[in-house]
Amino acid sequence: MSANSISSSVHVGARISADLAAKLDELCALTERSRSYWLVEALEAFIPRELEDVRVVTNAVAEGEAHPESYLGGADLDAWMIEHGVTSAAALAQARDELARGELGHGAL
Secondary structure: OOHHHHHOOOOOOOOOOHHHHHHHHHHHHHHOOOHHHHHHHHHHHHHHHHHHHHHHHHHHHHHHHHOHHHOOOHHHHHHHHHHOOOOOHHHHHHHHHHHHOOOOOOOOO
């Protein structure tokens, strides 16, 4: 991290499980790095990938709304999402099962 990025940083807090905290602490001890170091490393690796996935879906939805004649639905949409790495066939099947049982959580799809 550069001195400039430290001065423009913001504090973010999150609660994590005791098990995950223990693993993080072990990693910190073994590498002689701080929790902050490893959390920033993890977020820098994870967020850009997830953000790109969400952008792909958001753009596809906007395109579908702008051009409903070319809108993908049903099996075509499933195939597109799997092809573009947005989800997997197993994840879609699990979500459908949970939806059918009324167990699908907020934000699952």
